[in-house]
Amino acid sequence: MKYNKSFEIDDIKKITKDAEAQIRLEDAFKSQANEIAVLKHQLELLESAIRNDYDSIIITELSLVKPGPKIIYVNDGFTRMTGYTKQEVLGKTPRILQGEKTDRSILERLKRRLIEGQAFFGHTINYRKDGSEFINQWDIHPLMNTQGEVTHWVSYQRDVTEKKETAKAIFNTDFGTLLKQREEFILKFSKDESGFNCKYINEAFEEVTGCSSDDIFEKGLGSVIHPDDVAMIQHALSNAFEGKTVSELFRYKIPDSDDYQTIYQSFSPIKDDNNNKISSVKSVGKLELKEI
Secondary structure: OOOOHHHHHHHHHHHOOOHHHHHHHHHHHHHHHHHHHHHHHHHHHHHHHHOOOOOEEEEEEOOOOOOOOOEEEEOHHHHHHHOOOHHHHOOOOHHHHOOOOOOHHHHHHHHHHHHOOOOEEEEEEEEOOOOOEEEEEEEEEEEEOOOOOEEEEEEEEEEOHHHHHHHHHHHOOOHHHHHHHHOEEEEEEEEEOOEEEEEEEOOHHHHHHOOOHHHHHHHOHHHOEOHHHHHHHHHHHHHHHOOOOEEEEEEEEOOOOOOEEEEEEEEEEEEOOOOOOEEEEEEEEEOOOOOO
16 A cells, blocks of 8 residues: 655655654655555445445435535446446435436435434436436445444445346236335334333334334234234233343234235344343334245
């Protein structure tokens, strides 16, 4: 890893007259240059590691208010996938990929999730520089500083156009349905004298199950699952509040139907940072694809 001698050393000589100060500055510049080289190398390794899973990487500023979020970084894969060069998109927003067939409801869902500081997984039609359509799958996550504050967004993207056609041919269903089935939902529970209370439900719950979050808050989890499974969930929550991690299969109602769908759901204790006591339970559920 080398630093740029011709630039750094010459610049230092022009602005320093004291030999000792010049040596200190040279050392500082060399150290800084090497740190930058290390960071660049680490970024290249990161890109290489995820290249098999994602075609494109975008990093944007935090602000979601127009004209934001402005793009501050794209990798070479973005250029290959969209046809735009880095110079053409830096300072612009990912909206340059949107067009007539871009699903606005998906964009609104994306915006709500980001406002909440949550990750987002979804897909919609985007447009390359030449105007051609492709189905862009996003996996967007907040980037945080050492204080835990969100500072930027990173979007891992993939052209899944061919996978859509494959899904139709193999599963006889729409690719969007398959993607939805891959999403996980999260519930969080507290416990008091009255029993277990659901205090948090993420947006993916309704997308995965089709059930209403309001029903759970108003009537309890028993209102959306099979009556025979209510005791199982109560037992799983009891075990989790005792410090155990439990995973079970539960049957959730399919809205406007007499049928049920099976959800694989885990329950894990969450401990308070101050006294190390269990303060709540986190439950993660997933509707997995059946093997064929």
